[in-house]
Amino acid sequence: MLRENIRRVDAVVFTHAHRDHTAGLDDVRAYNFLQEMDMPIYGTDQTLDQLRIEYAYAFDKDAYPGIPRLQMNEIDEKPFSINGVNIVPLPVLHLRMPVMGFRFENFSYITDANFIPDSTIDRLVGTEVLVLNALQVAPHVSHFNLDEAIKMVDRIRPGKTYFTHISHKLGLHSTIEKDLPPNTLLAYDGLEFSM
Numbered sequence: 479m480l481r482e483n484i485r486r487v488d489a490v491v492f493t494h495a496h497r498d499h500t501a502g503l504d505d506v507r508a509y510n511f512l513q514e515m516d517m518p519i520y521g522t523d524q525t526l527d528q529l530r531i532e533y534a535y536a537f538d539k540d541a542y543p544g545i546p547r548l549q550m551n552e553i554d555e556k557p558f559s560i561n562g563v564n565i566v567p568l569p570v571l572h573l574r575m576p577v578m579g580f581r582f583e584n585f586s587y588i589t590d591a592n593f594i595p596d597s598t599i600d601r602l603v604g605t606e607v608l609v610l611n612a613l614q615v616a617p618h619v620s621h622f623n624l625d626e627a628i629k630m631v632d633r634i635r636p637g638k639t640y641f642t643h644i645s646h647k648l649g650l651h652s653t654i655e656k657d658l659p660p661n662t663l664l665a666y667d668g669l670e671f672s673m
Contacts, residue, residue: 487509491521503529503533515547520551521551554567570588570594572592573620581601586636605637614647640662640663
């Protein structure tokens with residue numbers, strides 16, 4: 479956030495409750511201070527319950543000064559909006575665990591998935607930019623590997639795709655990108671694009 483000079487955060491939307499996706503929540507306190515507001519948090523009931531456990535100190539009735547101030551908002555598969563931005567949940571599976579991807583207007587984001595149901599594919603029709611997980615070259619029990627991710631891109635047909643949640647087992651960017659289909663790239667820290 480410091481490197482990218484992010485001065486404002488309007489809300490935090492969680493895909494699921496795994497620690498590698500929730501670990502930075504404590505850092506919203508800087509934005510609580512700067513913006514003089516509680517941070518709106520969006521997630522499924524299971525995700526919010528896990529956040530209440532991991533960050534129990536933030537929900538203490540006798541709150542210690544300086545803790546993150548959070549405003550919890552439960553979501554399900556129904557579309558919702560934040561500050562006029564329409565958001566469509568994209569239910570997927572991470573092995574057997576339900577995970578939410580999200581479509582923000584013409585940008586769609588899906589991470590930690592190895593199965594996308596037909597009903598979610600329908601919600602992706604017409605997306606211009608897709609961010610999709612592609613963990614590694616070899617098969618994986620709960621993430622798309624590179625070949626599976628490419629097959630999903632062929633099925634969804636976005637204007638452009640960025641693969642994310644990639645590991646060192648995928649290979650070097652310069653090597654992998656040469657063999658990717660047109661308009662399919664590897665994401666990287668600091669990547670920016672406009673919607």
